Amino acid sequence: xxxxxxxxxxxxxxxxxxxxxxxxxxxxxxxxxxxxxxxxxxxxxxxxxxxxxxxxxxxxxxxxxxxxxxxxxxxxxxxxxxxxxxxxxxxxxxxxxxxxxxxxxxxxxxxxxxxxxxxxxxxxxxxxxxxxxxxxxxxxxxxxxxxxxxxxxxxxxxxxxxxxxxxxxxxxxxxxxxxxxxxxxxxxxxxxxxxxxxxxxxxxxxxxxxxxxxxxxxxxxxxxxxxxxxxxxxxxxxxxxxxxxxxxxxxxxxxxxxxxxxxxxxxxxxxxxxxxxxxxxxxxxxxxxxxxxx
Numbered sequence: 001x002x003x004x005x006x007x008x009x010x011x012x013x014x015x016x017x018x019x020x021x022x023x024x025x026x027x028x029x030x031x032x033x034x035x036x037x038x039x040x041x042x043x044x045x046x047x048x049x050x051x052x053x054x055x056x057x058x059x060x061x062x063x064x065x066x067x068x069x070x071x072x073x074x075x076x077x078x079x080x081x082x083x084x085x086x087x088x089x090x091x092x093x094x095x096x097x098x099x100x101x102x103x104x105x106x107x108x109x110x111x112x113x114x115x116x117x118x119x120x121x122x123x124x125x126x127x128x129x130x131x132x133x134x135x136x137x138x139x140x141x142x143x144x145x146x147x148x149x150x151x152x153x154x155x156x157x158x159x160x161x162x163x164x165x166x167x168x169x170x171x172x173x174x175x176x177x178x179x180x181x182x183x184x185x186x187x188x189x190x191x192x193x194x195x196x197x198x199x200x201x202x203x204x205x206x207x208x209x210x211x212x213x214x215x216x217x218x219x220x221x222x223x224x225x226x227x228x229x230x231x232x233x234x235x236x237x238x239x240x241x242x243x244x245x246x247x248x249x250x251x252x253x254x255x256x257x258x259x260x261x262x263x264x265x266x267x268x269x270x271x272x273x274x275x276x277x278x279x280x281x282x283x284x285x286x287x288x289x290x291x292x293x294x
Contacts, residue, residue, distance in 0.1 A: 005231075005242060006228045006231035006232050006233065007228065009224040009225075009227045009228045010224065010225055010227070010228025010232065010237060010240045011228075011275070012221075013220075013221045013222065013223075013224030013225035013227075013228065013239055014186075014225065014239065014240065014241045014247070015020040015062075015243055015244065015247040016217065016221035016224070016247075016265060017221055017225070017244040017247070017258075018070035018243065018244040018247025018248040018249075018251065019247055019248070019251050020218075020221075021211045021212050021251070021252070022188055022251065022255065023217070024037070026156065026210075027210075027211075027214070030207065031201045031253075032201055032207070033200065033212075034083070034200070035082065035083065035192040035193045035196065035198050036189075036193055036198050036200045038079065038185060038186075038189035038192075038210075038287070039186060039189035039193055039200070040188050040193075040203075041211055041213075041215045041218065042078075042182050042183075042185040042186035042189055042213055042218075043175075043186045043189075043190075043212055044211065044212065044215045045179070045186070045215050045219060046181040046182050046183045046186045048179065048182075048219070049180065049182045049183050050166060050183065050230060051177035052069075052175050052176065052179055053176050053179060053180060053183075055224070055257040056173050056175065056176050059171065059172065059173050060169070060171065060172040060173065060176050061071040062099040063168075063169050063170075064173050065172050066165045066168050066169035066172060067169065067172060067176065069161065069162070069171065070162055070165045070166060070177060070180050070181055070184075071180040071181055071184035072184050072215040073161040073162040073180055073181075073182070073184075074157070074158070074159075074180070074181025074184050074185065074281070075184020075185040075186075075187060075188040075189075076154065076158040076184070076188060077155045077162060077186045078154070078156040078181070078189075079153040079185060079188040079189055079191075079192055080151045080152070080154050080155035080157075080158065081093070081097055081151070081152065081277070082131045083151055083192060083231065084097075084149075084151040084152040084155065085146075086270065088264045093148060093149070093151075093152040094096070094131075094152075094245070096149055096152035096153045096156065096197060097152045097153075097155050097156040097159075097232040098128075098131045098156065098242060099128075099153065100243060101103070102271070103157050103160035103161075104158060104160040104164065104237065105120070105121075105124055105162050107160055107161070107204075107207060108146040108162075108164060108167070108233060111164055112164060112168065112233075114233050119277055120160065120236070120277075122277065123239055123273075123275075123277040124239060124274070125274075125275055126215065126270045126271070126274035126277070127242055127249065127270070127271055127274035127275070128269040128270075128271030129240050129267075129270055130242075130266075130268065130269070130273075130274060131242065131267065131271065133247060133263045133264065133266055133267030133270065134211060148195075162181065163229050163237055166226060166230055167228040167230070167233070167237075168231065172231060174223070174227060175223075177225075177226045177229075177230060178219075178222050178225075178226040179222075181222070181245050182219075182222070182232075184281060198200055199217070208237050211262065212243055216294045225241070239274055239275055240275050242271050242274070242275065243275060245271065246268050246271055246272065247290065249264060250268070259277050
């Protein structure tokens with residue numbers, strides 16, 4: 001049962017991410033979208049993150065490099081993906097971003113010494129095929145990469161590096177892991193606002209507490225994802241995170257104008273199968289080990 005907890009937490013957090021377009025669309029209709037929203041929300045979360053990181057500084061001081069990596073990579077993944085989605089082709093951006101399982105699988109093998117089993121590679125292949133079918137690979141989707149495409153690729157790479165750093169930071173408390181990327185996102189969100197001269201609209205009391213609710217949702221989802229990343233191998237975690245894509249596609253069909261076709265249903269089935277294969281324990285936990293952990 002304990003071995004399934006990280007997988008359930010990671011899948012739950014990924015689904016919350018996949019539903020994130022709903023509040024983003026809500027705020028966009030009120031003139032607040034993109035980097036200004038990232039700056040406001042993550043600045044609010046940083047007010048919570050900074051005291052916790054300071055209080056736990058002695059616990060993660062010996063692994064400060066991993067903490068910096070999580071902050072920068074987690075922040076860049078958010079900022080780059082939001083920027084690419086704001087101006088680029090959504091299909092291209094999502095396809096390129098979801099090459100993250102490839103980076104994580106290879107990175108876990110090269111940097112963390114994690115084993116690439118045949119089942120894991122098969123699950124990765126199913127996930128990538130499912131992503132292509134779900135999003136729809138067309139001639140336009142295979143054109144030469146542009147600026148937004150490179151942003152999406154870098155976001156996927158940064159997300160995978162964040163996953164690897166999370167796995168390697170075994171002495172960093174879970175709270176610090178979950179909160180440090182908020183600071184990176186706030187800093188990079190502010191940088192993007194300055195570079196692209198994006199201003200923040202006036203805020204009233206109603207919009208302020210609505211942003212606070214959004215921040216709370218991101219806090220819960222990030223904590224769930226970080227818990228899963230901490231207790232799962234990088235390759236397995238990267239495949240499970242694609243539940244974000246399933247949630248985004250299904251919710252878009254139910255609440256948006258996008259209709260689900262046969263390819264998308266089949267792609268979602270392949271992704272789900274891949275996640276189940278990747279998440280299935282490779283060997284049972286010995287009874288002796290369970291008793292010592294109780």
